[in-house]
Amino acid sequence: MNTRSPSPTAASRDRILDAALDEFYTAGFHGATMRTIGNRAGCSAANVYNHFENKSDLLVEILRTASDEQFTATRNAIRRAGKDPAEQWRAAVVAHALYTAQRPRECLVANTELRYLGEIDRKRVVGSRDAQEQQFVDIAERAVEQGLFHVDRVHQAVTAVLLMCAGIPVWFRPDGPRTATQVADDYGQYALNLVGYRTPLNPLTRA
Amino acid sequence: MNTRSPSPTAASRDRILDAALDEFYTAGFHGATMRTIGNRAGCSAANVYNHFENKSDLLVEILRTASDEQFTATRNAIRRAGKDPAEQWRAAVVAHALYTAQRPRECLVANTELRYLGEIDRKRVVGSRDAQEQQFVDIAERAVEQGLFHVDRVHQAVTAVLLMCAGIPVWFRPDGPRTATQVADDYGQYALNLVGYRTPLNPLTRA
Known part of the structure; x- marks a missing residue:
């Protein structure tokens, strides 16, 4: 395991990305400025500009990282699920839903702010989404x-x-009555039902 | 039928609401100003202020109207569906989905901009949503x-x-291969499947 501290530059970049995510989440893409993002990160706007050319660059980086992480989580779950497509489907939806429940800021910002990116920047993000869908x-x-x-x-x-x-993330709260894992499992079952899956092993059909 | 023209004041109010919806949709709540909304409506910011106290007032009015319309469409569909809860469920989802497909601006703005309203204004909107859910x-x-x-x-x-x-509205396009009605019908079936509905009359189970 790598126990070294991240370099000062890397730490600062991560801190800026986290601050930008908070700022996009609470103020929206249009409400955020390089200055307010710097304020949150505890640095100057000039420092933010050292790492990112503009707000769009920050949003692209945040959304691509989230989308790549979700893609990887889903792909790994599919691999672990064995050969049955129904179990792969369930595992993929559970992993996808779990990521969404555990990363509400990233997912809400992706849902709501993506449309403000220009055409080229949007393409940089949606490629990863399309791969996920495929x-x-x-x-x-x-x-x-x-x-x-x-x-x-x-x-x-x-x-x-x-x-x-x-x-x-519109409704799920980590301190609510059900855990992210429980909710994700339910969504796996919803998704199996939705596509008309039929088998005697389906717990909802035994009622 | 009422064939009178709306009064100039009422027409102007509607035009401002429509312009505000466009502006919230394209620029976001934080990106919109009373001036840019006035520009879209072909009037001054002062004229916008004659009708609405601020941006939040406009957003509340837009979201409440949309939510009330969707509630009414859904309630009427349930009434027409007869006594079978499964048919009521299907009809309610179809009506709800159809409204969403036909009013993408209202629904996307509701999804994405509601969180920027203050607590009191948000309560003015979500009451109607809660009734719909109930x-x-x-x-x-x-x-x-x-x-x-x-x-x-x-x-x-x-x-x-x-x-x-x-x-x-994230993906549906009116000029796409399927109509809003066809999509809404599919969603009615998805929703029946999702809750584990079982009957030999369910077309997806006969395959």
Whole structure:
């Protein structure tokens, strides 16, 4: 394990990114300035400019990092789930939902502020999102071929599931009655139900 | 039918509300000013102030009107659906999803800008939202009691369904391959599946 402290430069960059995320979350992309971001990070606007050219650069970096992390979490969950597409689907949705519940600031900012980026910057972010979506589409298409899922428009259903997950930070509170893991597990079951999955092992069908 | 033209004052108020909605949608609540809203509406900031005290007032009025319209559309659909809770559920989701697909600006602004309102203003808006949610909870609880739905946490499932619908304007385009009505119908089926609805009449289970 790497126990060295991060270099002063790296620490400062991370602190600025975290401050920018807070600022985009509370004030919105348009309400945030390089100065208010610097204030939160405990540094000057000039220091912020040393690391990032402008607000868009900061937002792109935040959203790409979050999207890459969520992609990796989902891909690893799929790999661990074995060969059954239904179990892969469940595992992918649970991992995706769990990330959303545990990273509400990143996910809310992604949902709400992405539209303020220019075309080129938006493309830098959505590529990673599209790759994420494609993982779900591939699994669902295999499950439909194998007669496990019964749904007509796979891509549309995947979008519905991912946006259902994207809504979790709107209502989920870490100090609420249910943990992020419990909620993510429920969403895994919702997503299996949504695509018309049928099997006697499905706990909701035994009631 | 009322065929009179609206009074000049009323027309101006509506034009300002429509301009404010455009401005909140494109620039965000923090990016919008009474002046830029006036520019869009073809009037002065002073004229905007004649009708609304501030930006929050405008946002509250827009979100409350949209929420009330969506509530009414959903309630009417439930009434027309007859006594079967499953059909009421489907009809309610279809009506809710259809409104979302047909009013993307209102719904996206509601999703993204509500958090910038102060506590009192937010309460003025969310009351109508809560009433809307309660309609779905009541139907689903009856369906669970009658053994039609198989889902453990009704309120959480309702929230998942409503946020899935709230995501429609993120991807739906009126000039895309499917109409708003077709998409809303699909969402009605997704929502029935999600809560573990089982019946031989369910088209997705006959595959």
